[in-house]
Amino acid sequence: MARQAQIRLLFFLFIGSPLHLIAQGLVASENAVEKWGVYEITLSGPTAGNPFTEVWLTAEFSSGDKRVKTTGFYDGDGVYKIRFMPEATGQWSYRTSSNVNALRGKTGSFTCRAPSATNHGPVGVRNTYHFQYANGKPYYPFGTTAYAWTHQPEPLQEQTLTTLKNASFNKIRMCVFPKTYSYVEEEPALFAYEEKGRTKRPNGSTKYEWDFTRFNPAFFRHLEKRITDLAKLNIEADLIIFHPYDKGRWGFDSMGMKNDLFYIKYLVARLSAYQNVWWSMANEFDFIKTKPREAWDVYSKAVVEADPYHHLCSIHNGTEYYDNWKPYFTHVSIQNGSTVEDFGRAVLLRDAYRKPVIYDEVCYEGNLPQRWGRLSPEEMTETFWQGVIAGTYVTHGETYRTPGDTIFWAEGGRFHGQSPARIGFLRNLLEQQPGPVELADPWKDHQTCQSDSAHYLIYLGKQMPSEWVFSLPKKGAPPTGAVFKAELIDTWNMTITPVSDTFRLGEAKDYRVYDEGFRKIRLPAKPYQAIRLTQIK
Amino acid sequence: MARQAQIRLLFFLFIGSPLHLIAQGLVASENAVEKWGVYEITLSGPTAGNPFTEVWLTAEFSSGDKRVKTTGFYDGDGVYKIRFMPEATGQWSYRTSSNVNALRGKTGSFTCRAPSATNHGPVGVRNTYHFQYANGKPYYPFGTTAYAWTHQPEPLQEQTLTTLKNASFNKIRMCVFPKTYSYVEEEPALFAYEEKGRTKRPNGSTKYEWDFTRFNPAFFRHLEKRITDLAKLNIEADLIIFHPYDKGRWGFDSMGMKNDLFYIKYLVARLSAYQNVWWSMANEFDFIKTKPREAWDVYSKAVVEADPYHHLCSIHNGTEYYDNWKPYFTHVSIQNGSTVEDFGRAVLLRDAYRKPVIYDEVCYEGNLPQRWGRLSPEEMTETFWQGVIAGTYVTHGETYRTPGDTIFWAEGGRFHGQSPARIGFLRNLLEQQPGPVELADPWKDHQTCQSDSAHYLIYLGKQMPSEWVFSLPKKGAPPTGAVFKAELIDTWNMTITPVSDTFRLGEAKDYRVYDEGFRKIRLPAKPYQAIRLTQIK
Known part of the structure; x- marks a missing residue:
C-alpha cells in the first residue's frame, strides 16, 4: 500500500546553530523524519465536484502503544495530504481512512529519529x-x-x-x-x-x-x-x-x-x-x-x-x-x-488566572499620534522589565x-x-538565569525577583536612588552567612559592571535579610538600573 | 391545619433611621410580615432517635405563580422550624412536606406587607x-x-x-x-x-x-x-x-x-x-x-x-x-x-473576573509585629481610596x-x-455621588473616577503637587462649554473646601480636555488630597 502513496517527507535538519537550520525534502527511500519534524503523506484523489467539502481523509499513526489521529486536507489539483508531527522516536506506521476509495486504507511506515541539536520541539x-x-x-x-x-x-x-x-x-x-x-x-x-x-x-x-x-x-x-x-x-x-x-x-x-x-x-x-x-x-x-x-x-x-x-x-x-x-x-x-x-501590577493577573501571562499588547514604540x-x-524597554521581574512576559x-x-x-x-x-x-x-524568575515577596517587594535562592535580579525602573542597601526578602533567601557577588546592570546602555564588594547575609530579622555589615552599592543616579546577585558557593 | 401549627412571626420594623430599627415577634393573629422580613413557622414533632438526621422537613411557599421551596430544621426539644423570606408583597400560603406525620401537610397563609422605609432588602x-x-x-x-x-x-x-x-x-x-x-x-x-x-x-x-x-x-x-x-x-x-x-x-x-x-x-x-x-x-x-x-x-x-x-x-x-x-x-x-x-492595581482583578471585587483583607491598621x-x-485609609476610585471595594x-x-x-x-x-x-x-464610580480612563489615568459625566473624584494619594491643572479624560467627559465647580477634599483631615473658581471645558484634544483658560487649583502641599468636580447645569 505504501508504494501506492506518493510520499514526501519534510523535516528540519539542525546543524550547529539556528542560523544554519535547513529545511529539506527527502526522497521516500530515506523514509525518516526528526522527532517534532513534519512527516507528510501525499495521495492522489478525485478532482470532481468540491473536494474540500465532499471528501474527508484521516489517518491513524501508531508506534508501540501510541496512537495519533490526524486529519488530511485537499491541496488542489487532485492532491491530498496528511501531515504528522511525531512526538516520539522509533518506528511509526499509519493507515488512512476516507469516504473515497482512492484515499482509503493507505498504509506505510517510517522512522522517527532523534531531533537534531537545535530542534527543541513545540x-x-x-x-x-x-x-x-x-x-x-x-x-x-x-x-x-x-x-x-x-x-x-x-x-x-x-x-x-x-x-x-x-x-x-x-x-x-x-x-x-x-x-x-x-x-x-x-x-x-x-x-x-x-x-x-x-x-x-x-x-x-x-x-x-x-x-x-x-x-x-x-x-x-x-x-x-x-x-x-x-x-x-x-x-x-x-x-x-x-x-x-x-x-x-x-x-x-x-x-x-x-x-x-x-x-x-x-x-x-x-x-x-x-x-x-x-x-x-x-x-x-x-x-x-x-x-x-x-x-x-x-x-x-x-x-x-x-x-x-x-x-x-x-x-x-x-x-x-x-x-x-x-x-x-x-x-x-x-x-x-x-x-x-x-x-506591582503585572503579577496580579497571573495569580488570578493561574496560567502563564503574556502581555501581548502594551502599546508600541513609535511616533504615531495615537497613544497606543x-x-x-x-x-x-521598561514594559519588558516590569513584566519579566513579575514572572510574566x-x-x-x-x-x-x-x-x-x-x-x-x-x-x-x-x-x-x-x-x-x-x-x-x-x-x-x-x-x-538557571530558570524562570518570580518575585521573591510578591505582596511587598515588586522589584526583587529570583530564579532560586542563589540568583536574584533587582530592577529599579525610573527610580534613581544614589545607593542600594543590600537586602533581600527573608522568604526564599539562603541561610545566614551566604555570600553574594553583585553586578550593576544598566538596562538602557546594556552594560554589566561588577561590584567590587561581596555581601554576606546577616541574621534575618522581620521580613528582610541584610548584609551583615549593612553594606550598600553606589548607584549612578540614572534611571533603568538593575542589580544582579549571584551566590558564591 | 394552620391552627395546629404554632406560628411565630419575626419581622423587622423600620422606623425613621437604622438606629431605631426594631425586631419584634408578632402573635399569629397578626399574620403578616414585611417584604424581606423573616416569616417563621414553628411545629411540634418527634424527639426520639436523632431528629437532626432522621427527620426531614420542607415547605413550599406560594403566591400567585411564585413558588419557593425552603428547608426546615430541628431546633431541639421537639421544636421544628421553617423560615421564609418573602420577596414579593401580597398573600402567601404554604404547605409542608416531611417524612414524619406530625410535620407533614401543614398549611397556612399570611400577608407580606410593603417594607418599611429603612428595609431595603438583601x-x-x-x-x-x-x-x-x-x-x-x-x-x-x-x-x-x-x-x-x-x-x-x-x-x-x-x-x-x-x-x-x-x-x-x-x-x-x-x-x-x-x-x-x-x-x-x-x-x-x-x-x-x-x-x-x-x-x-x-x-x-x-x-x-x-x-x-x-x-x-x-x-x-x-x-x-x-x-x-x-x-x-x-x-x-x-x-x-x-x-x-x-x-x-x-x-x-x-x-x-x-x-x-x-x-x-x-x-x-x-x-x-x-x-x-x-x-x-x-x-x-x-x-x-x-x-x-x-x-x-x-x-x-x-x-x-x-x-x-x-x-x-x-x-x-x-x-x-x-x-x-x-x-x-x-x-x-x-x-x-x-x-x-x-x-493602577485594584482595577486589574475586576476586569479579569468581571464581577464585583471586594479587597476583603489588605492588612490591618494596628501595631502588631506581623506586617499584616x-x-x-x-x-x-489610603487602601479605601485606592479601591474606591478603581470601582472596587x-x-x-x-x-x-x-x-x-x-x-x-x-x-x-x-x-x-x-x-x-x-x-x-x-x-x-x-x-x-449619583451612582457607583469607575475610572474614567482605566488604562491611562488611575486617579480620575466618575459616576457620570457630571460627577468626578480625583484622588492624589501620597503625591503632593502644588497645583492641579483642571483636566479630564476626553472619554466620558461632557461637551465643550460644560461648567464645573470644584471642591478640595482633605481625605485625612476630613474637610471639604469649595474652590472659588469655576471651570469651563475647552475643546477636547488628543485624549484630555482642559479648562478653556488652562485654569488650575492650588493645592496645600499635603498628602491625601482629592478633588470633587460637579457640573453646574
Whole structure:
C-alpha cells in the first residue's frame, strides 16, 4: 500500500546553530523524519465536484502503544495530504481512512529519529506560569508583532525575515487573514479562498465575491512557507485566526459560523504538524462585532479538538478580557499597557488566572499620534522589565511612521526603534538565569525577583536612588552567612559592571535579610538600573 | 391545619433611621410580615432517635405563580422550624412536606406587607461590578472585620455592637466557628455541636469530643440573634462558613466532607431567611489543609443550591486565589494588600473576573509585629481610596494590641484607630455621588473616577503637587462649554473646601480636555488630597 502513496517527507535538519537550520525534502527511500519534524503523506484523489467539502481523509499513526489521529486536507489539483508531527522516536506506521476509495486504507511506515541539536520541539507550559520546549529547555517568550507581514510584497517579506534574523525575538504575532487599518492598506497577492467574481465599488476599490467552500491552496502553502522560515530562525508563529481589521473590505471577519468552523478545520489540518505554531483565537476578539462572545467557546473548542498536539492556544482582547480560565486556553494573552507601566501590577493577573501571562499588547514604540503607538524606546524597554521581574512576559511592537518606509507592527520591514536591542539584552540576562524568575515577596517587594535562592535580579525602573542597601526578602533567601557577588546592570546602555564588594547575609530579622555589615552599592543616579546577585558557593 | 401549627412571626420594623430599627415577634393573629422580613413557622414533632438526621422537613411557599421551596430544621426539644423570606408583597400560603406525620401537610397563609422605609432588602450585584439592595438603592460595601466577636463574653459582644452603631461600617466579616490564633484564645461559651465528652490534654487544655450529627440549637440561636442585631444597624453579616484557625483545638476544620455538608445544610436552612446574610465559603481557604481545593466546589454548590434567595456568596483566599469566576460566586473576596497600595492595581482583578471585587483583607491598621497587622491609619485609609476610585471595594480591620483591651479584628470591642472616621467620610462622599464610580480612563489615568459625566473624584494619594491643572479624560467627559465647580477634599483631615473658581471645558484634544483658560487649583502641599468636580447645569 505504501508504494501506492506518493510520499514526501519534510523535516528540519539542525546543524550547529539556528542560523544554519535547513529545511529539506527527502526522497521516500530515506523514509525518516526528526522527532517534532513534519512527516507528510501525499495521495492522489478525485478532482470532481468540491473536494474540500465532499471528501474527508484521516489517518491513524501508531508506534508501540501510541496512537495519533490526524486529519488530511485537499491541496488542489487532485492532491491530498496528511501531515504528522511525531512526538516520539522509533518506528511509526499509519493507515488512512476516507469516504473515497482512492484515499482509503493507505498504509506505510517510517522512522522517527532523534531531533537534531537545535530542534527543541513545540513550546508548552511549565510550572503553571512559564514555558518550555518539549525537550525541557526553558522558553522565555520575547515576541514582536507584524500582523500582516505575510500579505506584503515578497521582497518586503524577505526583508522582514532578515530583520528578525538579526534581532532577538523568538515569537511573532501575525494574522492568517490580511489586515486593513491605518497604515496598512495594501491589497495582498493571495487570498485564502477561491474568487467567484469581483466588482468595483463606487470609491474604486475591489469588491470580491468568495467561495467560502473552496480554499486557495496557494495561499496556505505560502503561509506554511513563512511559518517554516520562522522555524528556521527559532521563532514561534503566534498565529491569529480571526481579527476585526476587515470592516467589509474582504469579508473574512463576517463569514458566518459555518464557514468560520470550516476554515478552522482546514487551517488546523494544514498547520498543526508545524512545531512552531501557536493558536491565537483572535486579536481583539471583543472588537469583532460580527461574532458574539459565546461564539469564541465554539471556535476555541474546535481548534483544540482538531489539534492532536495541543499547541499553545490563547485569545487576545481589545478592552474586555475573555474568560481566560477556560480549559481551551493554555495561557493568557492580554492587551493592557497599564499592567507593565509600573511596579506591582503585572503579577496580579497571573495569580488570578493561574496560567502563564503574556502581555501581548502594551502599546508600541513609535511616533504615531495615537497613544497606543507612541511609547518612547525607554518606555517600551521598561514594559519588558516590569513584566519579566513579575514572572510574566511582554511582547514588542514598533509603530514608527518613517517617510518611504513601512511600519513594522503591521507590514514588517526594518526596525527603526531602540528597544529591540535592549529587549535582546534582557532576554540574554534571563536566559543566563538557571530558570524562570518570580518575585521573591510578591505582596511587598515588586522589584526583587529570583530564579532560586542563589540568583536574584533587582530592577529599579525610573527610580534613581544614589545607593542600594543590600537586602533581600527573608522568604526564599539562603541561610545566614551566604555570600553574594553583585553586578550593576544598566538596562538602557546594556552594560554589566561588577561590584567590587561581596555581601554576606546577616541574621534575618522581620521580613528582610541584610548584609551583615549593612553594606550598600553606589548607584549612578540614572534611571533603568538593575542589580544582579549571584551566590558564591 | 394552620391552627395546629404554632406560628411565630419575626419581622423587622423600620422606623425613621437604622438606629431605631426594631425586631419584634408578632402573635399569629397578626399574620403578616414585611417584604424581606423573616416569616417563621414553628411545629411540634418527634424527639426520639436523632431528629437532626432522621427527620426531614420542607415547605413550599406560594403566591400567585411564585413558588419557593425552603428547608426546615430541628431546633431541639421537639421544636421544628421553617423560615421564609418573602420577596414579593401580597398573600402567601404554604404547605409542608416531611417524612414524619406530625410535620407533614401543614398549611397556612399570611400577608407580606410593603417594607418599611429603612428595609431595603438583601444586597445583590448591580451593573457587573457593583452592589445594590433589592429595592434598587445602591449599596457600597464599607466593611470591617471581627472574626470571633460572637464567641466572646456577652458584655464584650454588646460593646462591639455599640462600637459598630457609632461607626460607619455596613458589613462585617465574622466566622461561624470560634477562632484560635495569636491574640484570640478564649474558650467560647457555646459550641455548634452537642458534646459527647471531654478530656484534659497534657498542657491542661480541654479536648472535646463532639457528636457531629447533633447540633446545639442554642449556639445557632445566639448567632441568629447577633445577625439580627447587625441587621438593626443595617450591617451585612459576611459569614465565614469555614476557616483554618482551629488546628486541632476543637476540630471544626477537620470534620470530614460528610459532616461539613451536613453542617452547611443546617446552617443554610437556619440562616438563609435573614436578609443581611452573605455567605463567605471560607477565610483563607488555601490555608485549610484538611480540605483539598476540589472540595470547595462541592461546598460552594451545596450552599448555593440550599439557599432559595441567592444571597451573595464568595470565597476568600490566603496566598492563592480560588477560581472566583465559578458561577457559585457572586463577587470576588480577595486578600492581597498590594492591590490597593498604589495606583493602577485594584482595577486589574475586576476586569479579569468581571464581577464585583471586594479587597476583603489588605492588612490591618494596628501595631502588631506581623506586617499584616501594622498599617498606619493613613495607609489603611489610603487602601479605601485606592479601591474606591478603581470601582472596587475594601474592608477595614484593626489590630491594635492595647494593654487591658481586646483586639477588634478578632474579638471586637472598641476601635482605637484613626482610619474608621476617615473611612466613614469616604463612604459619605461616595453615597453623595449619583451612582457607583469607575475610572474614567482605566488604562491611562488611575486617579480620575466618575459616576457620570457630571460627577468626578480625583484622588492624589501620597503625591503632593502644588497645583492641579483642571483636566479630564476626553472619554466620558461632557461637551465643550460644560461648567464645573470644584471642591478640595482633605481625605485625612476630613474637610471639604469649595474652590472659588469655576471651570469651563475647552475643546477636547488628543485624549484630555482642559479648562478653556488652562485654569488650575492650588493645592496645600499635603498628602491625601482629592478633588470633587460637579457640573453646574
